[in-house]
Amino acid sequence: xxxxxxxxxxxxxxxxxxxxxxxxxxxxxxxxxxxxxxxxxxxxxxxxxxxxxxxxxxxxxxxxxxxxxxxxxxxxxxxxxxxxxxxxxxxxxxxxxxxxxxxxxxxxxxxxxxxxxxxxxxxxxxxxxxxxxxxxxxxxxxxxxxxxxxxxxxxxxxxxxxxxxxxxxxxxxxxxxxxxxxxxxxxxxxxxxxxxxxxxxxxxxxxxxxxxxxxxxxxxxxxxxxxxxxxxxxxxxxxxxxxxxxxxxxxxxxxx
Amino acid sequence: xxxxxxxxxxxxxxxxxxxxxxxxxxxxxxxxxxxxxxxxxxxxxxxxxxxxxxxxxxxxxxxxxxxxxxxxxxxxxxxxxxxxxxxxxxxxxxxxxxxxxxxxxxxxxxxxxxxxxxxxxxxxxxxxxxxxxxxxxxxxxxxxxxxxxxxxxxxxxxxxxxxxxxxxxxxxxxxxxxxxxxxxxxxxxxxxxxxxxxxxxxxxxxxxxxxxxxxxxxxxxxxxxxxxxxxxxxxxxxxxxxxxxxxxx
Numbered sequence: 364x365x366x367x368x369x370x371x372x373x374x375x376x377x378x379x380x381x382x383x384x385x386x387x388x389x390x391x392x393x394x395x396x397x398x399x400x401x402x403x404x405x406x407x408x409x410x411x412x413x414x415x416x417x418x419x420x421x422x423x424x425x426x427x428x429x430x431x432x433x434x435x436x437x438x439x440x441x442x443x444x445x446x447x448x449x450x451x452x453x454x455x456x457x458x459x460x461x462x463x464x465x466x467x468x469x470x471x472x473x474x475x476x477x478x479x480x481x482x483x484x485x486x487x488x489x490x491x492x493x494x495x496x497x498x499x500x501x502x503x504x505x506x507x508x509x510x511x512x513x514x515x516x517x518x519x520x521x522x523x524x525x526x527x528x529x530x531x532x533x534x535x536x537x538x539x540x541x542x543x544x545x546x547x548x549x550x551x552x553x554x555x556x557x558x559x560x561x562x563x564x565x566x567x568x569x570x571x572x573x574x575x576x577x578x579x580x581x582x583x584x585x586x587x588x589x590x591x592x593x594x595x596x597x598x599x600x601x602x603x604x605x606x607x608x609x610x611x612x613x614x615x616x617x618x619x
Numbered sequence: 620x621x622x623x624x625x626x627x628x629x630x631x632x633x634x635x636x637x638x639x640x641x642x643x644x645x646x647x648x649x650x651x652x653x654x655x656x657x658x659x660x661x662x663x664x665x666x667x668x669x670x671x672x673x674x675x676x677x678x679x680x681x682x683x684x685x686x687x688x689x690x691x692x693x694x695x696x697x698x699x700x701x702x703x704x705x706x707x708x709x710x711x712x713x714x715x716x717x718x719x720x721x722x723x724x725x726x727x728x729x730x731x732x733x734x735x736x737x738x739x740x741x742x743x744x745x746x747x748x749x750x751x752x753x754x755x756x757x758x759x760x761x762x763x764x765x766x767x768x769x770x771x772x773x774x775x776x777x778x779x780x781x782x783x784x785x786x787x788x789x790x791x792x793x794x795x796x797x798x799x800x801x802x803x804x805x806x807x808x809x810x811x812x813x814x815x816x817x818x819x820x821x822x823x824x825x826x827x828x829x830x831x832x833x834x835x836x837x838x839x840x841x842x843x844x845x846x847x848x849x850x851x852x853x854x855x856x857x858x859x860x861x862x863x864x865x866x867x868x
Contacts, residue, residue: 435759459822466815473808482799489794524654531791540659541743567654569735597811604818611825615833
């Protein structure tokens with residue numbers, strides 16, 4: 364009897380501990396996903412148009428899953444301490460639903476992480492940047508996003524200023540190659556956002572133009588975002604799996 | 620007649636000497652490295668410092684020609700005429716003259732620290748302007764082109780450099796040629812999908828087993844996890860003493 368009591372108490376303690384961890388991880392997941400959704404780097408317009416806006420859907424799901432995990436963990440703790448079959452059954456079923464949603468979010472984030480290549484952004488930039496007749500508002504947003512990106516990060520194009528030379532583009536249709544080998548935002552700018560030395564920029568003299576590509580500035584935050592949602596979610600789900608198995612075992616042992 | 624003969628003699632004198640062939644080959648600028656060395660319609664060559672130092676009074680012109688037209692170029696064709704107008708290049712004009720300067724623009728020796736280059740094709744404002752035949756307008760195609768410098772005194776050519784090597788400009792590809800098919804699925808994504816699917820399947824199976832086998836409380840006897848009772852009082856009857864008033868009768 365005493366040994367069985369010890370086993371019960373140990374199992375209860377483990378389950379309570381497991382649920383506490385789930386609750387805290389749920390809060391952390393919510394906080395992380397709110398950070399990503401708030402788009403601190405201003406990259407959402409670029410991702411939206413590459414049909415990769417799903418990575419933001421994954422983050423939105425993560426917010427609600429995190430809150431659900433926190434609420435359910437409290438329910439779980441109460442159910443384990445009271446050894447109530449009904450409460451624990453409700454807990455298990457709701458947890459499984461939450462598990463399914465979080466699984467979808469992780470897999471979406473991991474899949475889209477794979478599709479981020481420089482070529483994807485290059486094609487989008489060439490086709491939409493400074494499009495003279497913007498088809499819809501998203502083209503204007505793409506232009507604005509690229510301008511801010513190039514100014515803030517002192518970069519030009521996706522792989523470099525030569526992107527504008529190697530490929531024709533919507534920009535090239537309205538701006539002659541001799542006057543604008545690359546956009547003015549690629550030049551070293553002063554406080555009024557005017558080129559410091561326009562001739563130096565057009566020639567491509569080191570120091571008067573941005574010679575790096577912007578791909579690192581885009582892929583860095585986006586990769587962190589995708590990995591944060593996918594792998595942190597995966598870790599939480601592995602832990603949740605163990606706690607749920609333990610809860611099922613505990614449930615089947617509760618006398619009615 | 621001697622009066623008319625003199626200017627004629629003076630005019631013929633330089634021609635009689637011939638055009639000096641300077642051993643200088645114009646080339647694309649190698650130092651410093653320029654990103655815009657060649658674009659789709661412009662290219663950059665070095666300025667000819669210390670090349671024309673014997674011709675202080677001359678005007679130095681840049682001749683830009685199609686590669687096939689270098690041998691047929693006539694040095695006496697004057698700049699700014701219909702034979703050398705930029706606006707008619709490349710058809711029917713096969714070589715045009717532009718970017719004129721005096722020796723003062725090309726000081727010798729070259730001042731250190733300055734970037735002194737000639738950007739061929741930078742003037743877009745006069746590209747269609749027929750009144751500016753010496754316009755340094757953007758080149759109409761990828762080439763190949765060759766350039767040389769020609770020094771004119773008055774309208775008489777006195778010195779020329781060699782023709783440069785062939786200069787090819789960049790050709791732009793359409794963005795539709797970029798392949799965005801992606802690199803396939805990474806190992807991480809496959810791992811996440813597989814493992815999560817297996818875990819979810821196990822949980823569902825566990826739930827089914829739980830409900831089927833233990834739903835009708837066939838699991839959980841009194842010997843396993845008992846509910847905590849708020850008060851635990853046990854009464855022990857050590858003797859079989861019962862209150863049996865009816866049995867005494």
